[in-house]
Amino acid sequence: MDFGLSQEQQMLAESVARLLRELCPLNHVRNVVESESAVSAQAEAALAELGLNGLVVPEAYGGLGLGMLDAAVVATALGEAVAPVPFAGRKVLAPLALIEAGSDAQKANWLPRIASGGVCFGVGLQGLVTRRDGSGVSCADGRLTGLALFVLDCEEADHFLVADDNGQLYIILAQSEGVEQIALRTIDATRSICGLRLSSVPAEALRDDGGKAAQRIIAAGRILLAADSLGAADAMIAQAVAYAGQREQFGRVIGSFQAVKHMCAEMAARNEPCRSLVWYAAHAFDAVPEEAPLMACHAKSHLGETGRIIARTATEVHGGMGFTDLLGLHYWFKRIGFDRQILGGPETVREEAALLQGWIARAA
Incomplete structure (x- = not known):
């Protein structure tokens, strides 16, 4: 029995690594960071051409339909290149949340748009792991109120996937009234992180499965x-x-x-x-x-x-x-x-x- 990567996974790793060596050398990373951005537009576009926006999106919704091991292979290549590219939240966690907890209508609405790059998500789940004083999100009458910290992949995000304190998942529009993005600086300038202060923001709930x-x-x-x-x-x-x-x-x-x-x-x-x-x-x-x-x-x-x-x-x-x-x-x-x-x-x-x-x- 072969316990290594498949030939297809090895090819995926080599393709991503080769692309990043060409388009995202250290000087480019430094230039992106010094521009006070955390997204390399050229690397992001090239990865989209490889179909990575739909990496874990099922084929029925226009994606590649690959699994977590394939995603981990890509993440390893991104870490090796220290690439300033939104990946974990935008290209994996957001579509996985819809696959796990979305209704058929929500999957049909969101997954093809994620795969095509027509919608960009930021993801805020940190509050379910550790919480700072004053943070936390609650829902009342379909509206979210509170503070979500350390939201991943916030730069250029037009929607956010956030969890309330009970683990219920919601989708909100980044430009909704009552959404205030708070700039957060971490030691890693290659990642875009923010906080979200929410004041009675209308939210689309995913399936309630107890978290x-x-x-x-x-x-x-x-x-x-x-x-x-x-x-x-x-x-x-x-x-x-x-x-x-x-x-x-x-x-x-x-x-x-x-x-x-x-x-x-x-x-x-x-x-x-x-x-x-x-x-x-x-x-x-x-x-x-x-x-x-x-x-x-x-x-x-x-x-x-x-x-x-x-x-x-x-x-x-x-x-x-x-x-x-x-x-x-x-x-x-x-x-x-x-x-x-x-x-x-x-x-x-x-x-x-x-x-x-x-x-x-x-x-x-």
Whole structure:
């Protein structure tokens, strides 16, 4: 039995990686960020031409009909290129929410438009994981009121998918009266994040399933963030190894020193097992759904810790140069830091994993 990626998935990964190498090199990423945007228009357009807007949208609605493992493969390539492209929320979580909890009419209305790029979603689910003072969303008479923080992929979004405090999912129009977007800056300038202050905003509710769909979408988001960290860690290891083979000290390349060899080997040894963990979590989302929440927690928490160690070690291999903007290593460092915290840091997610396994009691 083959436990690796299929030939089609390998081709998808290579196609996306090759496209990003051509259209989204580091200088382009730097230019996008310095323009105070978090979206590369040329990379976004090229990915749309590959059909990635409809990556997980069923073929019946004009999409590719692919699964979470395919999405994780794309997320890994995006993380490796530190690409400023809205992906997780806009191209995966929003359509998955409609697939999971939308009525037939809602699917027919929204999914073809998502696949064609005719509608762009931002996604706000962070309040179901961790909540800051003053945040939270409630619904009364079909209208939402409250504050949703850390909404993903908000730049250029014309609609938002948000959850209330009970886990019920809603769609709102970005330009509706009563919607105020609050600019939020995180350490990762390649992601567009905002807050939404809602004042009696009319909302289209998805099916009320007691929050089950929202929890499944959160699991999907955690898998994608873990995959993004995996790709970012791959890139940092490759850059550290390349630098160690070029930089000279005392007449020798530093890669010939045993201490540097050990640092590079340790990074590779830590990161490689993460690949199968992410792949299995993505596979479980589609094929073994009862395992998906727990596996998503494992992948998210483990990649959060491993990614941090690799980011730190790769920077150390570069010495003082690792902290400069000249090399741009900090883009990957910050990307991993963002992935670590959004939708739950390692401590939060491990506690949830313990609850799922019955190791600790749920608070009353």
